[in-house]
Amino acid sequence: MSIPKIYDKNREKEIYARWETAGYFRADAASDKPPYTIVIPPPNITAKLHMGHALNNTIQDILIRFKRMQGFEALWMPGTDHAAIATEVIVMKELAKEGITKEQLGREGFLQKLWEWNELYGGTIISQLKSLGCSCDWERTRFTMDEGLSDAVLEVFVRLYNEGKIYRGERLVNWCVKCGTSISDAEVEHEDKESFLYHFKYPVVGTNECISFATTRPETMLGDTAVAVAPGDGRYAGLVGKFAQVPFGEGREIPIIADEYVDPEFGTGVVKITPAHDPNDFEVGVRHNLPRINILRDNGEINENGGEYAGLTREAAREKITEDMKARGLFVKTTPLAHAVGEHDRCGTVVEPIMKLQWFVQMDELAKSAIDAYESGGLKFNRERFGKIYMNWLNNIRDWCISRQLWWGHRIPAYYCAEGHVTVSKTAPDACTTCGDKNLTQDPDVLDTWFSSALWPFSTLGWPEKTAELEKFYPTDILVTDRGIIFHWVVRMVFSGKKFMQEVPFKDVFIHGTVLDGQGRKMSKSLGNGIDPLEIIDEFGADVLRLMLVSGNSLENDMRFFRERLEPTRNFLNKLWNATRFVMMSAPSAQREPETHVEIDSCSRSRKPSCIEDRWILSQCARLAAEVTEKIEAHELGLAAQKIVDFIWDEFCDWYVEMVKPRLYAKEENAQASRDEAQKTLRLALSSAIKLLHPFTPFITEDLFLALRGAEGAGTINETINETINETIMYASLPSSDASLYDEAAEKQIDRIKEAVRGIRAVRTEKQVPPSQKIAVVVIPENDEARELFESLHSAIALLTGAKEVQVLAPGADAPDGAVSVVAHQAVIYLPLDSLVDAEKEAARLAKERKKLEQEIARIDAKLANEGFLAKAPPALVAAEREKRDEFAAMLAKIAP
RNA sequence: GGGCGCAUAGCUCAGCUGGGAGAGCGCCUGCCUUACAAGCAGGAUGUCGGAGGUUCAAGUCCUUCUGCGCCCACCA
Numbered sequence: 001m002s003i004p005k006i007y008d009k010n011r012e013k014e015i016y017a018r019w020e021t022a023g024y025f026r027a028d029a030a031s032d033k034p035p036y037t038i039v040i041p042p043p044n045i046t047a048k049l050h051m052g053h054a055l056n057n058t059i060q061d062i063l064i065r066f067k068r069m070q071g072f073e074a075l076w077m078p079g080t081d082h083a084a085i086a087t088e089v090i091v092m093k094e095l096a097k098e099g100i101t102k103e104q105l106g107r108e109g110f111l112q113k114l115w116e117w118n119e120l121y122g123g124t125i126i127s128q129l130k131s132l133g134c135s136c137d138w139e140r141t142r143f144t145m146d147e148g149l150s151d152a153v154l155e156v157f158v159r160l161y162n163e164g165k166i167y168r169g170e171r172l173v174n175w176c177v178k179c180g181t182s183i184s185d186a187e188v189e190h191e192d193k194e195s196f197l198y199h200f201k202y203p204v205v206g207t208n209e210c211i212s213f214a215t216t217r218p219e220t221m222l223g224d225t226a227v228a229v230a231p232g233d234g235r236y237a238g239l240v241g242k243f244a245q246v247p248f249g250e251g252r253e254i255p256i257i258a259d260e261y262v263d264p265e266f267g268t269g270v271v272k273i274t275p276a277h278d279p280n281d282f283e284v285g286v287r288h289n290l291p292r293i294n295i296l297r298d299n300g301e302i303n304e305n306g307g308e309y310a311g312l313t314r315e316a317a318r319e320k321i322t323e324d325m326k327a328r329g330l331f332v333k334t335t336p337l338a339h340a341v342g343e344h345d346r347c348g349t350v351v352e353p354i355m356k357l358q359w360f361v362q363m364d365e366l367a368k369s370a371i372d373a374y375e376s377g378g379l380k381f382n383r384e385r386f387g388k389i390y391m392n393w394l395n396n397i398r399d400w401c402i403s404r405q406l407w408w409g410h411r412i413p414a415y416y417c418a419e420g421h422v423t424v425s426k427t428a429p430d431a432c433t434t435c436g437d438k439n440l441t442q443d444p445d446v447l448d449t450w451f452s453s454a455l456w457p458f459s460t461l462g463w464p465e466k467t468a469e470l471e472k473f474y475p476t477d478i479l480v481t482d483r484g485i486i487f488h489w490v491v492r493m494v495f496s497g498k499k500f501m502q503e504v505p506f507k508d509v510f511i512h513g514t515v516l517d518g519q520g521r522k523m524s525k526s527l528g529n530g531i532d533p534l535e536i537i538d539e540f541g542a543d544v545l546r547l548m549l550v551s552g553n554s555l556e557n558d559m560r561f562f563r564e565r566l567e568p569t570r571n572f573l574n575k576l577w578n579a580t581r582f583v584m585m586s587a588p589s590a591q592r593e594p595e596t597h598v599e600i601d602s603c604s605r606s607r608k609p610s611c612i613e614d615r616w617i618l619s620q621c622a623r624l625a626a627e628v629t630e631k632i633e634a635h636e637l638g639l640a641a642q643k644i645v646d647f648i649w650d651e652f653c654d655w656y657v658e659m660v661k662p663r664l665y666a667k668e669e670n671a672q673a674s675r676d677e678a679q680k681t682l683r684l685a686l687s688s689a690i691k692l693l694h695p696f697t698p699f700i701t702e703d704l705f706l707a708l709r710g711a712e713g714a715g716t717i718n719e720t721i722n723e724t725i726n727e728t729i730m731y732a733s734l735p736s737s738d739a740s741l742y743d744e745a746a747e748k749q750i751d752r753i754k755e756a757v758r759g760i761r762a763v764r765t766e767k768q769v770p771p772s773q774k775i776a777v778v779v780i781p782e783n784d785e786a787r788e789l790f791e792s793l794h795s796a797i798a799l800l801t802g803a804k805e806v807q808v809l810a811p812g813a814d815a816p817d818g819a820v821s822v823v824a825h826q827a828v829i830y831l832p833l834d835s836l837v838d839a840e841k842e843a844a845r846l847a848k849e850r851k852k853l854e855q856e857i858a859r860i861d862a863k864l865a866n867e868g869f870l871a872k873a874p875p876a877l878v879a880a881e882r883e884k885r886d887e888f889a890a891m892l893a894k895i896a897p
Numbered sequence: 898g899g900g901c902g903c904a905u906a907g908c909u910c911a912g913c914u915g916g917g918a919g920a921g922c923g924c925c926u927g928c929c930u931u932a933c934a935a936g937c938a939g940g941a942u943g944u945c946g947g948a949g950g951u952u953c954a955a956g957u958c959c960u961u962c963u964g965c966g967c968c969c970a971c972c973a
Contacts, residue, residue, distance in 0.1 A: 005933065190970075197973080215973060228973095263972065271973045279971045340970075353971085385901060392900070392969075483968080518909090520966075552921065553910060557902080558967085562909065568921055571935040582932030636913070642920075657932080758939095765939040771928055802930075802938095859917070868953030869916095877916060884917090 007577035009541025012699040016130060019702075024730050025135045027075035029468040036072035037476040038064055039457050039505075040136065041489070042144065044083035045118050046090050049128035051515035051523060051561060052482060054533040058546045059512060059555065059637065060480045061134050065695035066632050068135070069734050075473050077460050078129070078136035080122055082145040084409035084449040085179065085187075089346055091117050091408075107407050114408050118143075128534060133542045133698045135730070142460045144452040145410065152459035153410045153452045154426040156500065161414075161424045165362045166402075168414070168422065172282050173401050175354035176344040177300030177314075181405035182358055183344055184448060185398070188351050190340040197267075199332035200325050202227060202244035205253050211236070211244055212332055213270040216339060217277075218325070219317040222248060222306045223293040226273035227256045228284060230264035247328055248321075249307040259284050276355045294355045314352070359403040359412060359445070366495040367397045373494050373504050382635055383556050386486065386511045393487045402448045409446030416441055454492035457505035464500075474501060478508040478635075486511070510635055513558035515549075520560055531561055543697035544570045550637045550696065551645070572645055573700055576690075579653050580704045583682045586664045611663070611674065612792060614681040615746035617656045620647065621688045626737035628692045637696075644693045652685060655754065662795035683708055688735035698730075705729035749789050752825050753797065756790075759822035760801040763831055766845070767820065774804035778830040780813050786826040787811060823849065823894045825887060846895055853892040860885040 019025065027035075038060050043053060060076060068074035091114055092102055102110040126141065142149060160166040173182035200221070201212035211227060227244045229236040236256070243253040254273075261284050262271050275285030276292040285292060295306045302309045302317045309317045325331040342351040371394050373379040374387055381387040403412060415423045421434035431438045452459070457476050461469040475497065479490065490509060497505030517523050523530040536545045548569040553559045624647045631640035660678040663671065687708050694701040706727060760777060769775060777797065781787040787808055790797070794806040815821070819830035820842060860881050863869050870878060 006935075213973075217973090261972090266972065268973095273973095278973085280973080281971090283971090339972085342971095388900075389968075396970085487969095514967090551911095554912095557910095560909070562922095564922070565909075567935075571933095574935050575933065578933035578936085580932085585932070631913090634913075638911075639913080642911080646920090653932085654937085761938060762940090765927070768927080771930065771938080799930095856917085863916095863954085866953055870953080872953050873916070881917090 005578065005581075007574050007700060009543065009699075011703060012133070012537075012542055013131070015699050015702050016133065019135070019728065019730065020130075020138070022728070024728055025076075025137050026139065027073055027137050027473070029472040031073040031472075033071060033073040035473050036064070036067040036074045037077065037473040038075070038478055038480065039077040039460060039476050040079060041479075041481045041485075042079045042081040042142075042453065042456060043125045044086055045080050045122035045125075045143075046083055046087050047125045049125055049132070049533050051531055051533055053125070053129070054132060054545060055512060055515055055549050055555075055559075056480060056482065057129055057132055057134050058549050059510065061132075061546075061698070062550065062637055062695040063478065063480070063632070063635075064135055065698060065730065066734075068730060069691065069694065069732060070629075071733070073472070075140075076134070076136045077140055077142070077473075077476075078126070078134075078138060079142035079456075079460060080125065080144070081453055082118070082143065082409060082449065084404060084406050084446060085181065085183070085346055086449075087114065087117070088406050088408040089179070102407065110407055131534065131537055131542060133546065135698070140460070144449070144456075148462065148465075149452060149455070149459045150410055151426075152455050152463055153447065154413050155464045156451075156455060156496070157413055157447070158424055158426050159500075160361060165365070166359060167362065168357060168359050170355055170357050171360065171399075171401070172276070172279050172353045173356045173358050174342065174344075174351045175296075175298070175356065176347065176349050177296075177298065177352060178347050178349040179344065180298055182356055182401055182403065183346075183351070184401055184450075187345050188342040189345045190342055193341045194336065194338050195341070196334040197337040198322060198334050199268075201330050201332060202246065202272075203330075204239060204256070205243040205245050207242070209239075210330070211239060211256065211270055212268050213272050214267045214335075215272060216337065217318070218321045219302065219306075219309075219314055220274040220277050220295070221246060221272065221321060222302065222309060222317075223274045223276050223295040224252075224254055224272045225275055225285065225290040225293060226254050226288060228259045228262050228271045228273050229256065230262040230269060231258040231260060233258075233262075233264045233269055235269065247325070247330060248309075255288075255290075257284075257288050259287065277353050279353055282353075292355060296352060296354055298354075300352065314350075358401050359414070359443075359447075361400040361402055363397050363399050366499060367394045369498045370394055370491055370495040373498060378507065379494060379504050380508050382508070382510045386483065386509065389483075390486055390491060394491060400448075402451050403443070403445040404448055405444075406446050409449060410452060412443040412445050412447060414443040416443065450488050450492055453489055454496040455500070457493055457497055458501050470501075474505070475503050476506045478510055479506040480510045480512065482514070483511050484514075508635075510555075512555045516558055516560050518560055518562050520558075523561075531563075536563075536566065540566050540570055541573075541699065543573060543700050546698075547573070547641060547696050551641045552638065554638060555635075572649065573697060575653060576648055576693075576704065577700065579648065579657065580686060580690075580708060582657065583686050584707060586679070586682070611677060612746050612749050612789070613656060613659045613796065614677060615743045616750040617652065617681060617685045619741060619743035619747055620651050621685050621735055622737055622739075622741035625688065625692060625735040626739070629734070629737055632695070641696050644689060644696070648689050648693070652689060655750075656685065657682070658800055659753075659793070659796040661799055691729060691732050691734055694729050694732075702729050705732065752786075752789065752827075753793050756822070756824045756827065756829055757797060757800045759824055760797075760803070760829060760831065763820055763822055764802070767833060769833070771802055774802060776832050777801060777803040777806040778816055778819065778832065779806060779808045780815060780828050780830065781808065781811050782826040782828075783811055790827060821846075821895075823891045825891065828894050850892060850895050853888050853895070856888050857885060857892065860888070 040060065041056065047053070064074045064076045095102065095113065105113065122143070129136065157166060174185065174188050176183055195216060197214045197216055198218045199212060199214045200218070201210035203210050213227065224246050229240065239256045240258045242256050244256055246252045246254060261280055262269065273281045273284050273290065275282045275290050276294045277296070293305050295302055297303045300314050302312050304310050306317065309320065312320065322331065343349060344351055371391065374391060381390065413424055413426060415425065415429055417432035417435060417437035417440055419435055419437065421432045423429045423433045423440065428442065429440065432440060458470060458474055461467060461474055463470055481490065493505050497503060514522060517529040521527060521529060533545060544566055548566050551569065552565070624643060627643050628640045631643065660682065663674045663678040666675060687705060690701045690705050709727065764775070779790045781790055787810065790808045794808055797803065798806045816830050816832050819832040822829040822831070863881055864885070
């Protein structure tokens with residue numbers, strides 16, 4: 001029977017299905033274990049898994065799996081977001097293909113289409129997350145519009161309304177004339193566009209003068225209700241208080257006012273004021289009690305207030321008005337101007353500030369609580385700079401417009417009577433609370449999608465009910481998300497959590513970078529440069545994708561995605577597969593390796609292996625466990641992964657496995673005990689590393705772990721899995737990192753062996769000794785301790801260097817003639833290579849060695865000669881430098897001049 | 898206009914609280930050594946963007962300049 005040499009990624013689905021069936025992802029609110037909670041950033045129901053999701057969820061899964069193995073009751077709460085406008089836009093596009101509009105379907109009919117859509121596609125991303133290996137508690141999967149979460153939304157709206165924190169008001173909102181809805185500031189994207197600055201003038205009433213000004217939007221002149229100059233601007237001092245005439249329609253006369261808002265340095269120092277269509281002007285209008293003239297229809301056409309221009313589009317009106325001003329001699333000039341234009345991030349339409357009756361959340365107090373959370377240290381970001389972004393936004397926040405003129409979403413629970421009285425209630429009220437009118441109509445608008453996701457960390461746990469889940473799992477431990485939604489989401493969750501749960505929803509926020517294409521550009525549909533994670537999973541397996549995503553880069557920075565980076569990762573997993581294959585073939589003992597911390601500890605202490613290499617690798621295991629734990633807890637996942645990879649590939653495969661081969665293959669009768677010990681240690685060290693790796697590459701590690709545990713005889717890896725179906729690595733305890741398991745003596749000794757082996761190999765290569773030629777190696781140790789060390793590992797050294805035998809002489813023995821020497825710590829190694837020794841070249845080689853040592857010594861001497869260094873550097877460092885100098889000097893002395 | 902990030906080997910990037918420059922890929926040499934050629938052994942490669950400064954000591958901290966990139970912003 002043959003064991004496959006190549007690891008098979010196609011087993012992932014089967015393994016996942018077994019985990020799910022076994023209920024391994026479930027988190028129990030009644031558990032005694034300490035909780036560890038993460039709520040997933042709910043993907044939109046329109047979403048298909050992209051690289052950003054793959055990275056985001058890999059990070060979360062690594063943390064959750066690690067904590068689960070550490071013994072926490074780990075809950076990863078999954079779910080999806082209804083994504084009001086995004087979903088509505090997509091479904092409308094689908095309907096448009098059939099020539100249907102949402103108006104034709106009516107509200108009920110359209111919503112039914114949306115629910116159908118959700119039924120069909122809302123779960124797509126969930127199944128895709130499963131193929132990535134995510135260990136979410138799927139039975140708890142929530143949706144922002146399901147019953148419980150909708151109840152939470154209504155509860156919050158009503159409470160805030162009753163507290164006066166939610167109000168309805170006519171304000172300027174960002175209006176998308178295409179989507180026919182208001183959008184939040186955060187949904188407006190500003191892009192610098194080449195445009196024009198139009199210079200015009202208005203006649204000043206009662207004089208022959210004109211006052212000139214500039215604007216980028218001439219059509220808004222139709223709504224001008226003032227002209228403003230800077231207070232104290234001498235040029236216009238005489239005009240303030242007079243009136244200018246808008247030369248359209250009835251020739252409206254508007255006041256010339258002075259306001260701080262005007263920058264006298266800019267342009268002519270004069271600004272026309274359009275309170276109904278510009279946020280700044282709106283403020284000016286409030287200060288000066290100016291009328292607001294709305295000149296736009298919802299579709300962007302000029303309305304009746306625009307008189308003769310009514311019915312024109314924004315663009316057409318702009319041109320016609322400019323022409324008309326020219327005709328009246330009031331046009332001065334146009335100058336080119338690059339300036340930022342606001343566009344709707346969903347459809348790219350230029351956003352119009354427009355007056356609308358909308359619902360707002362008053363932000364001052366809520367913002368303050370979110371600021372407090374950060375300033376008090378109760379909320380931490382993985383990098384300070386993200387905290388600054390958060391604070392900067394909060395310090396400049398404006399009231400949050402929460403009503404959207406859409407149908408898909410949580411409908412605003414406000415009801416109006418014929419008189420226009422407002423009644424807010426979770427359930428439809430029987431009568432107006434003001435006048436008792438029974439004929440009520442509900443507000444047609446729905447809430448901003450972030451209104452519901454702001455509640456996600458506690459609404460998913462059952463709030464407003466007092467549930468065991470809330471008690472156990474709130475607040476959550478960490479939020480892992482993208483830089484792009486700090487304002488949209490993170491901020492709003494923080495103040496919502498503090499407001500309704502009296503506690504921040506998470507203590508840590510981990511912001512990770514963006515996955516870019518190979519050229520450093522964002523992956524986007526329009527560029528067509530996206531890489532589908534599912535294709536990568538198909539080709540390489542989820543393990544490879546996951547490990548690659550978190551390796552070799554720091555997660556808070558953006559990363560470029562190269563397919564070429566997948567191969568080294570795949571190669572590593574194949575290496576691990578083969579290492580396990582080797583261990584199972586050469587150490588097929590029926591005896592299981594110790595499983596718990598206690599067992600490992602007692603193994604290492606009471607049954608301390610007698611062989612140095614066993615002690616060494618177990619010591620390295622304990623250090624690895626400590627380092628990996630530290631790095632994961634510091635959320636340095638890439639460094640943690642690197643440590644594990646290095647351990648498995650370098651320490652375990654390249655050194656330890658080779659070192660123990662002589663013991664495994666020894667034929668002597670008395671070799672049994674040593675062989676058993678080697679086999680046990682092989683299995684213990686490997687399974688330790690596999691457990692530490694599991695959070696990163698869950699599938700392959702499950703296979704290998706079960707194979708190692710259950711292997712009875714030398715069966716195939718795959719066969720043994722079925723026999724141990726009830727067991728899993730997911731709940732295996734992590735290897736002990738107890739510092740008492742560190743064996744510094746063994747570490748130092750193995751370092752010496754490695755040094756010697758490397759030296760011998762280098763000489764072999766340099767002398768071009770073919771690997772097939774078995775050479776002789778003679779070691780002359782400096783003392784008995786070194787002699788014992790080299791003797792105990794002579795077979796290993798022979799195997800590692802391709803030597804026929806390694807002879808260890810007594811300290812002080814005579815060096816063999818005609819041999820090449822390799823100087824190591826506390827030993828000189830001779831390779832009798834008569835035929836190959838070229839006296840001249842050998843002298844040159846030794847001279848080079850000497851020079852290297854002399855340089856090292858000189859460097860240290862320079863340091864030690866520096867009085868400042870001696871006086872101010874830590875004493876331990878100085879001592880270490882001295883020790884190194886002594887060692888180098890000793891080695892130098894051994895190289896014959 | 899404000900804020901932030903990046904600049905380290907040919908390429909892609911690590912390098913956390915300052916103490917002898919690293920990895921992977923690529924490249925050169927030699928190996929199908931009975932776990933693995935998706936492998937093994939050996940090797941070459943860097944004024945750590947420029948200039949100042951702090952320090953006994955700077956890739957690491959400060960200032961400044963240059964070149965990319967991102968975010969925020971109501972300057973008409």
